[in-house]
Amino acid sequence: MSNLKSFTRGGQTLLHNVRMAEQIFYWILWLGIFSFLSISIVWILIQITAEDRNFIFTWCLAKFFNIFNPNAIVNLKSHGEIYRFTAHYLLNYPNAIRNAHRIFSEVDGILFISFIISITLSCAMAISLCIKGKRFEKSKLISGRYLASKRVVIKAIKSIGKASDIKISDVPIFKGSERNHILINGTTGMGKSEAIRQLLDQIKARGDKAVIYDKNGSFTEHYYNKEEDILLNPLDERCTPWNIWTECQDAADFDQIAASLMPMPAGGNVDPHWIDGARTVFSVSALRMRKDKNKSLKKLLAYLLTAETTQLRALLKNTEAETLVSEKIIKSTLSIKTVLATKLKMLKHIKDNKTEDLFSIRDWISDDTKNNWLFITSKSSKHETLKPLISTWIDIAVNAVMSLEENPDRRVWFILDELTSLHRLPYLMDAFAEIRKFGGCLVPGLQNYFQLQDIYGQNGAKSIVDLCNTRLFFRAPSADSSKWMSREIGQADMLEMREGVSYGANTIRDGVNISTQEVKRPAVSETEIMNLPNFNAILVVSPSIDAKKSSNEKLKDKTIKWPVCKINIACKKRETKAKGYEIAQSLSSKDSLDGLIQYFESVETSAQPENFTPSPDELIEPVQNEFEVKEESDEQVPESHDNQDDAMNIKEVFEL
Ligand SMILES: Nc1ncnc2c1ncn2[C@@H]1O[C@H](COP(=O)(O)OP(=O)(O)OP(=O)(O)O)[C@@H](O)[C@H]1O
Ligand SMILES: [Mg+2]
Structure with missing residues (x-):
C-alpha cells in the first residue's frame, strides 16, 4: 500500500513538474521568436532604405509570379518613377540581380545577428529564472549574527572602525576593545592556552604590563625573564x-x-x-x-x-x-x-x-613606568593548598588597578587561564564592569561555563561572560555547554521560504505553493560546536562604533548583520626561557x-x-x-x- 502511495506521489509530482517545465519552455521559446522578429523588423526598417525595401518587395513578387507566369508585369518604384517589367526580365536583369544580392546579403547579416541576440536573450531569461528559483530555496538574513569567512569579518571590522594591532589568528579586534575583555572557552586540550600564548606574544611586542596566572608553569616557561619579571609562588625558588x-x-x-x-x-x-x-x-x-x-x-x-x-x-x-x-x-x-x-x-x-x-603588588601596579610582568604560579599537586593565596594576590592586583587614576591609554593585562581553578575572587566581578576605565584588560580562560557558575553563582557567571566583548569558543563536547556557547554566539533573524506541493486525480488540484516565514536560527548550531575540530574555534568580535560616529546611521546599519568566523589556532614553536617551576x-x-x-x-x-x-x-x-x-x-x-x-x-x- 505504502509502495503504491509512493509510486502515485512520485508520478504525480513528476508529471506536475514536467507540465510546469513544459509551460516555461514554451514561454521562453515564444519569447525567443518574438524577440527575433521584432529585432529583425526594427533593424531592417532602420538599416535598409525605403527604395531598397521597395526593390526587395518587387523582386520577391517577381519570383513568386515567375513560378506561374514569367510574363506577369511587376511595378518597380525607383527615384520617384515607376518602371514596369515582366517578372522574367527583372529576375534576369544583371543590375537587378547585383542589387538583389547586395540587399539580401545585408538582410542575411541582420537576421543572423537578430537570431544570435534572441537566443542569448532566451538563455539569459532561462538563467535568470533559475537564479530566481534558487533564491526561493535559500533563506534570507534580515538581521543578527551569521557565520562567515575570516576575510568577511576583517572587512566588517575595518568598515566600521579602526582595527587593533591585537589579533586573534590574524583577525584584529576593535582598537581599544581589549579593555572590554576577551573570553576564551572550550574543553580541555583544544588550544586555549595556545591562543593565550599568541596574545602574550603581542602584549610583549607592545610593551604592556601583565599579571599572568599560570597554574602549570606553561607560560612561565616561555615568557618569564628572571632579570625583569616578578614571580610569586612560595614553593618556587624564584619567588619574590x-x-x-x-x-x-x-x-x-x-x-x-x-x-x-x-x-x-x-x-x-x-x-x-x-x-x-x-x-x-x-x-x-x-x-x-x-x-x-x-x-x-x-x-x-x-x-x-x-x-x-x-x-x-x-x-x-x-x-x-x-x-x-x-x-x-x-x-x-x-x-x-x-x-x-x-x-x-x-x-x-x-x-x-x-x-x-x-615586593608590593600595589606599588608595582601603580608605577606606570614599569611594564614588566607578574607571574603568579602554582603547581597542580599543591594547587589546592596555594589556591587562597594565589586568589588573594590576583585580587590585590585587580583591586590595585581599580584604585589608580582613570587613564584610557594604560594597559594592564590579566591573563586568567583556568580561572575556575581559583576560588571566588571578590573583586573580580566588579573588575569586569569597571576595570576598563583604569586600563585593565581581563582574559579569562574557562574549560566549562558551569564551573564558573559553581564559583560565582548563576548571576555572577552570567555577568562575567556578559562583560566579555570578544569571545573565542572552542569545542564543547556536552549538549549543555555547546547549547550555551551557541546561544552566546548569537542568532540570526531569517526570512525562510517554504514550498508545498499539492496533487490530485484532476490536474486542477495540482500545484506548488511558496510561502515566506520569519524564523530565528543560531549563527553556529550546537552540533557545529560539538563537532569543531581540535584547535579550531568560533571567534566573535562584537561590533563597536566610536561614540563620535554613533549618529551615523549607515555605520549602524552595517552592524545589524554581523559576521562571526571560524579560526584555526596555529601552534608556534617558542624557545624555553626558564623552567615552569623551580x-x-x-x-x-x-x-x-x-x-x-x-x-x-x-x-x-x-x-x-x-x-x-x-x-x-x-x-x-x-x-x-x-x-x-x-x-x-x-x-x-x-x-x-x-x-x-x-x-x-x-x-x-x-x-x-
Ligand atoms: N594548532 C595546533 N596544532 C597542533 N598542536 C597544537 C595546536 N595548538 C595547541 N597544540 C598543542 O595541543 C596541546 C593542548 O593545547 P593547549 O594547552 O593550548 O590546550 P588547552 O585548551 O589550553 O587545554 P587545557 O584546558 O587542558 O589547558 C598542547 O600540547 C599544544 O602544544
Ligand atoms: Mg590550557
Whole structure:
C-alpha cells in the first residue's frame, strides 16, 4: 500500500513538474521568436532604405509570379518613377540581380545577428529564472549574527572602525576593545592556552604590563625573564619576597586581604557569620601587628591558630574583634578558629623575609613606568593548598588597578587561564564592569561555563561572560555547554521560504505553493560546536562604533548583520626561557624533582595535628593597642624557615 502511495506521489509530482517545465519552455521559446522578429523588423526598417525595401518587395513578387507566369508585369518604384517589367526580365536583369544580392546579403547579416541576440536573450531569461528559483530555496538574513569567512569579518571590522594591532589568528579586534575583555572557552586540550600564548606574544611586542596566572608553569616557561619579571609562588625558588604588611596601608586593605583569603562560598551552605568573624579577627590581628618590628606571618599564625585563646583575646583587646573571641562565647570562638585554620594554613608556605626590599603588588601596579610582568604560579599537586593565596594576590592586583587614576591609554593585562581553578575572587566581578576605565584588560580562560557558575553563582557567571566583548569558543563536547556557547554566539533573524506541493486525480488540484516565514536560527548550531575540530574555534568580535560616529546611521546599519568566523589556532614553536617551576632552595636537598614531590606527599600525609602546636613560649606578649606596640628585641618567636635544617623546613611546609 505504502509502495503504491509512493509510486502515485512520485508520478504525480513528476508529471506536475514536467507540465510546469513544459509551460516555461514554451514561454521562453515564444519569447525567443518574438524577440527575433521584432529585432529583425526594427533593424531592417532602420538599416535598409525605403527604395531598397521597395526593390526587395518587387523582386520577391517577381519570383513568386515567375513560378506561374514569367510574363506577369511587376511595378518597380525607383527615384520617384515607376518602371514596369515582366517578372522574367527583372529576375534576369544583371543590375537587378547585383542589387538583389547586395540587399539580401545585408538582410542575411541582420537576421543572423537578430537570431544570435534572441537566443542569448532566451538563455539569459532561462538563467535568470533559475537564479530566481534558487533564491526561493535559500533563506534570507534580515538581521543578527551569521557565520562567515575570516576575510568577511576583517572587512566588517575595518568598515566600521579602526582595527587593533591585537589579533586573534590574524583577525584584529576593535582598537581599544581589549579593555572590554576577551573570553576564551572550550574543553580541555583544544588550544586555549595556545591562543593565550599568541596574545602574550603581542602584549610583549607592545610593551604592556601583565599579571599572568599560570597554574602549570606553561607560560612561565616561555615568557618569564628572571632579570625583569616578578614571580610569586612560595614553593618556587624564584619567588619574590612578599608579605601582607607591604600590601596594606590601613584597616580597609587588611579587610580586603581577609576577604580574598576567606571568600564567601557561592551556594550559601556555610554560615556567613563564621567567615565574617574569621575575616575580622584576621584583619584586626594583622593590623595590630603592623607596627611590630618583629612581625612575621609565622607569629601572626601562631596567634590565630595555635596559641591559647587568652593570648589572642589579649591581642584583640579594645578592638571590634574582641567580642568574637570572648570567653563567654567559647563555641563561636572555636568555629571562627576553625575557619581561620582551614583558610589560612597556606600562609605558612610564605617565607618570612626580613629584607626591607619586599615586593608590593600595589606599588608595582601603580608605577606606570614599569611594564614588566607578574607571574603568579602554582603547581597542580599543591594547587589546592596555594589556591587562597594565589586568589588573594590576583585580587590585590585587580583591586590595585581599580584604585589608580582613570587613564584610557594604560594597559594592564590579566591573563586568567583556568580561572575556575581559583576560588571566588571578590573583586573580580566588579573588575569586569569597571576595570576598563583604569586600563585593565581581563582574559579569562574557562574549560566549562558551569564551573564558573559553581564559583560565582548563576548571576555572577552570567555577568562575567556578559562583560566579555570578544569571545573565542572552542569545542564543547556536552549538549549543555555547546547549547550555551551557541546561544552566546548569537542568532540570526531569517526570512525562510517554504514550498508545498499539492496533487490530485484532476490536474486542477495540482500545484506548488511558496510561502515566506520569519524564523530565528543560531549563527553556529550546537552540533557545529560539538563537532569543531581540535584547535579550531568560533571567534566573535562584537561590533563597536566610536561614540563620535554613533549618529551615523549607515555605520549602524552595517552592524545589524554581523559576521562571526571560524579560526584555526596555529601552534608556534617558542624557545624555553626558564623552567615552569623551580623547587624552593630550602627543599632542594633531594636528588630529583620527582623524588621531592613524593617525599612532600609522604610528609604531608603523615603529619600529625599535635606536631604543629607551637609552645606557648614561642608567642609574644600581646600588645594593648595598635599604638603601644612593644619593641620585642629579645622575645621568643618561632624560628624562621631560614634558620632551620632542610628536613624541618619540608616538614613545616606540610604540617598544617
Ligand atoms: N594548532 C595546533 N596544532 C597542533 N598542536 C597544537 C595546536 N595548538 C595547541 N597544540 C598543542 O595541543 C596541546 C593542548 O593545547 P593547549 O594547552 O593550548 O590546550 P588547552 O585548551 O589550553 O587545554 P587545557 O584546558 O587542558 O589547558 C598542547 O600540547 C599544544 O602544544
Ligand atoms: Mg590550557
